Amino acid sequence: MKTRLEADSIGILEVPADAYYGVQSLRAKHNFPITSRPLHPEFIKSIVILKKAAALTNENAGELSSEVSEAICTACDEILEGKLFDQFIVDAIQGGAGTSANMNANEVIANRADELLGGTKGSYQHVHPNDHVNMAQSTNDIIPSAGKLTVLKLLVPLFRELERLLNALLEKSKQFDHILKMGRTQLQDAVPMRLGQSFHAYASVIQRDIHRLENAQKEMYRLNMGGTAIGTAINVSHSYLQHICPKIAELTGLPFASADDLFDATQNLDGFVTVSSSLKTCAVNLSKLCNDLRLLSSGPRTGFAEITLPPKQNGSSIMPGKINPVIPEVVSQVAFNIIGNDCTITMAAEAGQLELNAFEPVVFYNLFESIETLTSAVQTLTDNCILGITANEKHCEELVDASVGISTALCPTIGYKPSAEIAKESLKTGIPVRKLVIEKGLLCPSEADVLLNPFTMTEPQ
Structure with a gap:
């Protein structure tokens, strides 16, 4: 496999020559072999939308040339269409508050944008991950x-x-x-x-x-x-601060x-x-x-x-x-x-x-x-x-008919204690509640039909 050399503050690392990611993404891949799951596709798209919004806002603020902004936006649009997803190599769970995820996006976008402007992967001749793609941003507001x-x-x-x-x-x-x-x-x-x-x-x-x-x-x-870093808006123009959220x-x-x-x-x-x-x-x-x-x-x-x-x-x-x-x-x-x-x-x-x-x-x-x-x-x-x-x-009705729960409806008329006695006797003998209250003279048949009608018990009366 052909490689290229890329350097960061830690040192120099060999990166696959055809990779759109860079040294910081590769270090993160080595450091965080945690879930074997990549960043969520929609999370990648969300980061990329923010990068596009930042490029457009920085361009409007006069901080980023139209040529670089256009290249960054084109690279972002390609990713939003589903391209280059295999270049997002960092694990979903990572140390660093998401810096690795942010830099993975910065490097992929920068390399593709640089390529569009005639550069080669890893050279960052025209578009730099930090200076341009990450302009006026921090991991701490992007993520x-x-x-x-x-x-x-x-x-x-x-x-x-x-x-x-x-x-x-x-x-x-x-x-x-x-x-x-x-x-x-x-x-x-x-x-x-x-x-x-x-x-x-x-x-x-x-x-x-x-x-x-x-x-x-x-x-x-x-x-x-x-x-940006903690909320002070360091390295951010006033115009960017006012317009970034409306642009998003x-x-x-x-x-x-x-x-x-x-x-x-x-x-x-x-x-x-x-x-x-x-x-x-x-x-x-x-x-x-x-x-x-x-x-x-x-x-x-x-x-x-x-x-x-x-x-x-x-x-x-x-x-x-x-x-x-x-x-x-x-x-x-x-x-x-x-x-x-x-x-x-x-x-x-x-x-x-x-x-x-x-x-x-x-x-x-x-x-x-x-x-x-x-x-x-x-x-x-x-x-x-x-x-x-x-x-x-049918089975639901059979269970209702066999239950003594309807005896609750008797309480206002004959009292709690007699109702409880009826319920116990019904359970013991198997005689339905309605038949018992009529046999004992507690209710006449017409009264029993009204009080013990299960349908009337299902709503306030």
Whole structure:
């Protein structure tokens, strides 16, 4: 393999001759063999969009020649089209607060831009990674800003899938609204309800998750671009500082604005914690929903068996005909992982010191994973489970008829103690509650028909 020599403040290193990355990227590859996973593709694109915005803003400020700016923008556009992704070689988790990721982008863009202007890779004859591509920037404003832009991009499909899940649950709530079932508290019979009410409750919590995430994403629109190293805006022109965020907004179509306090926005990661917390809450709610689906479909002969989940695959290598609730199971596993990711993100945000948090790479690694896996989990839950759920209506009615939970409705009329005695006797003898209250003269048949009508118990009267 042909190589070229490149030098940095550490020394000289052989770099593959045809590589668009340079010495600093290669050192990072050697130093951080952590996950064997590259930077997230959308994170790379986000960094590159910021580099393009910076070049245009520096050109407008008179700090960068139009020739160099145009070459940088052309190189950025090529990467945004999907080219040169194999040149981003640094690991997703890295030391240095993301300096390696920033320099990987600087070197690739500089080498390609230099090539466009007639230079050769590694010469940086016309375009330099630090002097031109990184002009008026620091890792410390580029990386958190790229993280925010990436989060916003990844949330788009998540919102779409959550809306689909919400609509599917609302449709099931209408479809099942006429079906009586027993409500349960602490896994014991409680009082009657409608199966549609169960699914409407699931829809309500998903609606709340959507609102919670919508509020959390608002914290991603404030950037510390122009703050450079710690928020002082050292090496930044006044024009750049005023126009960089509007330029990013123009390029992305998103309402980005400069943070009110660049020091705060550089050193604190609480916005990412807020997003992660909302993702965790959504994951918790989804897993609880899936716990319910597994219970309600359990059996099919020895469990609740009030609903049937669509069969998706054989459930056992030894037991013929066994079908497992694999979709709810995988959603819960995703939830467990997201909860763990949230813990990592929380600890990483807490671990920052003074004017910078060095642990953004692990925050983004886990946060991007949480968003994407939650998106996929919601999609399969909707398509492979919720849409195909059917109700075992007759069995639901049989359980209501056999339950003593309806005795609760007797309390206002005959009192708690007599109602409790009726319930105990019904459980002991198997005689229905309605028959017992009539036999004992506590209610006449017409009164019993009104008070013990399960449908009237499912809503306020």
